[in-house]
Each structure stands twice: as C-alpha cells, then as structure tokens.
Amino acid sequence: MSEIRRRTLPRSRILRRRLTAAVGWSVAAAAFGVLALAMLHILGLTFLRGLSALGPGIFTRNTEGMAGGLRNAVVGTLVLSGGALLLVAPLGMAVGVYLSEFGRGRFATSVRFLSDVLVGVPSIVLGYFGYIALVIDLGWRFSLAAGAITLAILMLPYVVRTTEQALRRVPTALREAAYALGGNDRQVVLRILMRAAAPGILTGLLLALTLATGETAPLLYTAGWSNYVWHGRLTHQPVAYLTYVIWSFIGEPFRSAHRLAYAAAFLIVVFILLINGGARLILARVFGPDR
C-alpha cells in the first residue's frame, strides 16, 4: 500500500517538473529569439533602406541643405575618428604599458579604477565638457580639434585596457628571456613585448575606432556641422559627420532627408561590422577560437 503511494506521488511531480522545464526552456528560447530577431531586424532595415538610398552621388557630392550626397560627412567622420585615434593611440598604449609592466601599488590601482570610471562617463557629459571648455572657453569654435579631442577622451580607457590586457597575455618567460639577454626596459617593451602583443593592441585600437565612428553625443556640440568637405583647419571650422545626418535628417519631413539618413546609417553600420569582424578575425587567428 505505502509502496504504491510512494511511486504514484513522484510521477505527478515528475510530470510537473517536466512541464516546468518545458515552459522554462521555451521562455529561454523565446528570450534568445527576441534578441536575435531584433538584431536581425535592425541590420535588415539598415541594409535594405540604406542600399536603396545609396546613389551614385552619395560619395561624390556634398550635402546641399537636406539633399545631395554625403561626401562631406564621410570625409568628416574619417578625419574626426582618425584624428582622435592618432591622439589617443600613443597615450593610451603608454598607459597600458605602464599598467601591465611597471604599475604596482596604489597609483596603478587608482589609474586602473579611474580608467574604468571614464568608460562609464556618459558621452554627452564629455560632449558638454568639450563644448564649454574647448569650443567656447578656449574659443576653438566648432572644429576638428574640439571634436577629435572629445572623442579621444572617450576612447582613452578602451585603448588603455586592451593594451594592458594584450601585454598581460605575453608569457612571462619572454620578458625574463629578454631581460636576461641584457635588454633595458625600453628595448624589452618596444622590441619584444609590443611586438608580441601587437594583434591584441591593434584589435583594441580598431574597436576604439568603431566606437568613435558610431558616436554622436560628444560631437553634436564640438564638431558642429558643415555642408563642405573639411579643408584643413584644426580650429574655427566645423566638420560634418555621418551620425549627425542620421540624427538630424530622420526628423525632417522630406524624402530626400530620410534617404540621406538611411544611407548614413548603412555606411556607419557596414564600417563598424567590417572593423569589428576584422578585429575578431585578428584575435581568432592569433589566439585561437577561444579569444
């Protein structure tokens, strides 16, 4: 009697447990489905509308009011994020070297911590700072210098951290061997470690570059906007950029403006996907499939 009861009870419980599992896994699968679908939809929309908006004039003509092409913005985006990369790369890599190779104690810990804090600072706060400090107080006006420096501040912690991580992956034995051969700090870092860590560092630089090209908020009040291709001045000359076109033109009630916004979004997303893919490829080839 009691034997039977003991067996029937678990059976209903097993059923309930199986049901819970089925429902639970369906929810989990649905969660993944929602996210994957959203991602694919965003990409699909950007690609479909972007491709149909790409005309022959996109790269050869400047923006004329709310129509024309995007030559000014394409060049501006390259110059702004490229300029920011040039500014931040030496500095960021040097900080990364310090944290990985020499930094011990409280100073290094606080630099590491503050670098993380800098990652979390909202980009509009940096943009606000750039506007008041660089554009107005220093009187640079809307300009490449103001935009690129603001972007460089944004990129700094990313370059620092990826450099540090790349260097840490270099085997200690390599350092010991290099120092044992009589190398000084400079030789060991520049000739041995940086070279060994180059793929990781480059990946970090590339990712920082994609970050900069996709940013809008720090540039709104520092780079300004221009209907013309940037022609060589560091200050007192506003620079066009692609993300501005997306943000500003999608709100206009005109077809031509929307077309430019879609084209700009397409260019930005393709650029970011290419660089991202390239960076992941570098990592995969150097470190194997598991990062």
Place this chain on the structure above:
Amino acid sequence: MRRITAAAAAAVPLVLAVITGFLVFYAARAIRFNGIGFFTTNGWSIGNQYANPIQMHGVLAMPGMHFGIVFLLVGTLASAALALLFAFVLGIGATLFLTEIVPGRLTRPLSSLVELLAAIPSVVYGLWGIVFLAPFLARHVYPLFARLGAVVPFLGRPIGAGYGLLTSALILTLMIVPFITAILRDALLAIPAELREAAVSLGSTRFEVATRVLLRGQGRTLIGAGILALGRALGETMAVLMVSGNALNSLPERIYSPISTMAAFIAAQLDSALGDQTGLAVRSLAEIALVLLVISILTNVLSRLLLRASPPLHV
C-alpha cells in the same frame, strides 16, 4: 620608460580630475541658486527672457526662472529600471538557452549575434526606433496593452504615438542586454562540468540544473553585471533622445507617456539653455552632468566590488 609611461598614466586621473573640477567649478553658481530644490521640485524654466534680470538667491536670474529636475530623475530611473528588468529576463533566458541547449559548436556564433547588439551605434537604435519600433508598438502592441488598462495600473489609454517611457526602456534593453549575457555566459562556461554531472546524476532535469545549480551561484555576478548595465542605461543619450518623446516638466502617468532623461535632456536643451543670458540654465545643465558623473562613479565602484574584476569593455 618607467617614468615616461608613468607620466602618461597620470593622464587618466588628470583627465577625470579636469572634467570633474571643471563641472564643479562651472556648476557652482547653479548649485547655489538651485539648492536642494533641484532634486525635490519639478519644473525646468529659463524664465521670462524678455524681462529684465533680477536678484534671486544672491545671483542674477530671470523672473520665473526655476530648475527642478524631478521629471528627469523619474524619467531616467523609470526607463533604466524597466530596461534592467527586461534585460535580466531576456539576458538570463537567452544565455541559458545558448549555453545549455544550443550545441556547443553554435554557442559562440549565436552569442555573438546577441552581443553584436552592443556594437550598433546608439543613433542607429534611435533611427530604428523612429522608423520601426515606435510606430509598430503604437499600432500593434500598445493597443493590446491598453485593453488591460482597466485592470492593470499605468496601462490605460491614451497610448500616444509610441514615443515614451516603454519604448525608451525597450530600446535601452537591447543596448544593455549584451553586458548581462557576456558576463553571465563567461561565468556559466567556467563552471566545472562535474557540478552539472553531479546534479544530473541526482535526478535533476536539465532545467533544474540550470536554475537551481548553475544560476544559484551567480547572484553576485548578475548583480555586478546588472549595476554595470544600469550605469549604461542611465547615461545613454541619443537613442533615448530620439524615442522618448522629450517630455518637458511632465511626469509620466502611464507606460506610454513621454519622458526625458538627464543625459538626453543635456543634449536636447544645451542650445536653448545658451539662450539664457544669465548663464544659469547652462550651469544647471552642468549640475545635471555632475550628477551623471557621480552616478557613473558609484555604479563602477559597486560593480567592481561585486564582480571583483574590471567590467568588460567589449562584449
């Protein structure tokens, strides 16, 4: 080499110190003018700019000028909290699915599809929100929610045009969910297989293994990741600016109501604030920026304590 790089390293604290110092210095007059009312009263008004300035609280101000950001605090916290809630549900679900159900070979490629969400620029999310999500929700989803309005609070009509609290929160969810999936996935994959095997051998279903064994130990990781994600949601600017409906001074009454967040508000109002010749409006925006800065420091300290490591940069 040591000296040079150490000097370079000083740039990081220096940059932060300069930004913080600048904001404090710049906001000082606004802090004096606004007092505690900045956080406890509602209503942002640059006053009558066509009148003559008067002395208020010891500084020159325009008649009717007042800066109280309760509507921004509510909008920021509500959108970020909702986003975090959704991101937890979706992130945990998707990660369990990817690590426990999907064959190992596919885990990484499918995960990177989810994590690609982090690579999409925020202005592209805004574009997607304007072109697709907001109209879609307003037309097909919110009317269904509104039917529940009689029973569930905050769901009733009017539903508006799709620009508002819930739409902002949903976009934010997509933007922050990779933080949760990436951190959780690494933590789950690091769990030794023995633990799983032991649980299965005791007769647990796979789902029980996942929820009772694998997730149980992840509380700290999840909270750490959540705080980090929260920090991002609180500071997000462009996407929110484009889909939030840019409420000015009004508090959300339902989940469709227009809102504004602190970060989006700085971007939206900086221009108009500069039109204020007493300079108090711009300086009050600096005070908002300062609040955001403090929040980002706090979220970092907390997530660092909980994760015991630096938060991930690229996910």
Place this chain on the structure above:
Amino acid sequence: MSPRRFLTSAVPALLLALALPVSPLRAAPRPVVLSETGSTLLYPLFNLWAARYTRLVPATRITTEGTGSGTGIAQAVSGLVTLGASDAYLSDFLARRHPNLLNIPLAISSQMVNYHLPHLDGRALRLSGPVLAAIYEGRIRRWNAPAIAALNPGVPLPAHRIVVVHRSDGSGDTFIFTQYLTFTTPGWKQRVGYGTTVNWPAVPGEIGATGNPGMVEALHTTPYAIAYVGVSYASAIRREHLGTARLENRAGRFVALTPATVEAAARARVGSTPADERLSLVDAPGANAYPIVNYEYVMVRTHQPSARTARALRRFLNWCLASREGSAPAFLDAVGFVRLPKAVRAISRHQIARIH
C-alpha cells in the same frame, strides 16, 4: 601572410591612411565660409539661398543648419556662427548687453495652427487666442468642448481628448505663438507669458517636439493632436492631410493664412519698425490681417573676424533682400514667406552697412 607580418605592415598603413587627410589639402585662396544655424522655419529658405548663391559666388561657401531660433540667437551671441537665424527678435536685455549684435529681418513669415482630425474632410476649424490658451493650459480638454463648438457651428467635432503638442527646444515659433496668446488672453499673460521657451502648463498626454519637422511628425503620427507650425512647412502639412485653422484676429474676424492676409498684417505694422528692427507683428489691427505674422531675422555681429568675411557677408545679405534675387517669388513663394516692404528693406540695408 602570417598575422604578425600582416600586422606589422597594417599598422603603419593604417596610421598613414589616417594621417593623409590631416595634411593641408589645398594651397588655393581659402573661400569665405559663412555658417548659419537657427530657426527651422528659415532653414528651408536658407538652403535654397545657399545653393543658388554659392553657384553665383563660388568664393563664398554657406553652411546651413536647422536647430531652432534659441540656438540661432545663442550661437550668434557667442560668435560660433556667422548667421544666427531666428523668428524672434532680441530681448531688451540682450540688445542692451550686446550692442554690436544686429537683428536684421530678411522676410516676413507667418505661423499655422494645425490639427490632426481624421474625419473633418480638410475643413478649416475656427480658433481664437483665448480658446488656444485654454487648450494649452489644459482647461479645454476635448475637441467637442462648448468653447470650440461655439466657434464652429455645424462642424462635427469628435469627443476625443486633445493632444497638445508644443516645442521642447528654444524656438521662435514658440515665441510668436505665445505672443499671440499673451496679446489676446490676459490670463495667459499672467500665468505663462511669451518667450522662445516658456514654462508650459502641464497638460496630460502633451507631447514635446523638436523643431518644426518634429511638430509636423508629431501631428502626422498622433490623431487628435494640435500644434503650431511655421509656414515653410505648409507643403508638408498639406501632404499629410492635416488641418489648418482660421484664427481670430484683433478685429474679431477669423482669417485663413494666405499671402494677402499676411501682407495685410504686415502693412498695418511695419510703419512703426524702429532702427534696430525689433518689432512684433503679432495680432496686428485690420479686418483682413492674419494674427500670427513675424519678421524672419538673422542675427549677425557688426564686427567680423576679417574684412573679407564682412564684405562677403554684406554682399550675401544684400543679395537676400534684392527683390529680383534672394527675395524673388521663386524663393519666397516656395516657403510661403512674403517679401519685406521697401521701407523695411531700406532699414535692413542700413543695418547691413554697419557690418565691418
């Protein structure tokens, strides 16, 4: 190619590619760049002007941005742009504080009050200042409220909540709209007043929109919404099948927005234009005068960074005013503006001559 070899060649190549555009590209004489930002109402016209003018005078480049009058004034004051476009004139305080800042009218504009009422078959509603004030204060909440019905006998008004749309950025449109409410409604004058941004009374369900484009978009996507939109967006309003109200003027008549009613309003007021041209044309007298009419201003500083810039700027502004050039119907009609009367053009030219 091994990853390392690839990298050692890729890094310098990448840096070179990035450095390339940084080097100065041209040695030819630099063109003068006139940058414009501000009023989204003036923005479409500035785009037309810029396209034509830069073809006529290639040595001058004009960059345009539609951001809002608040921005136009602010950035002209701080010298960030050459031309700040605004639908609102300088306040007494600003004018006193910046005696070297000119506000120069270039054309006459007007403002529509638009609504999205799906079942009205394009009929024009009659609205008055006090009724609009009550709507924007949330005292009138439904379209079929008695006060609206009384103005529109026989019009089938829906029993739906009115969705109030206002600008959330600093705007000359807000300035002239709230002036209309202020001049017609004592209660509004006391409680809210006028300005490029005002402390909007809280109305449930209200929408804040950015720029005239944002207003049109909000109207288009929100049934039962009401908004005030600059006349340059009339074509967008027509395309979206939105309604445009007849507004009550000072003489108590309800007039539609047409070039004739705008000119009637301008005629009644422009005679009193002062030398600094700060003058409101809102709520002008005259039986046929449309009530929300305004000068479209550019804000420029008298002192320019170089004589070349000053010369280019004077030439451009004078071109804008010339009745066969910038003020030709081909330009102004496209955006629904009306040409300045001759006397006002003379005052504007006088101000332009101060730029050096």
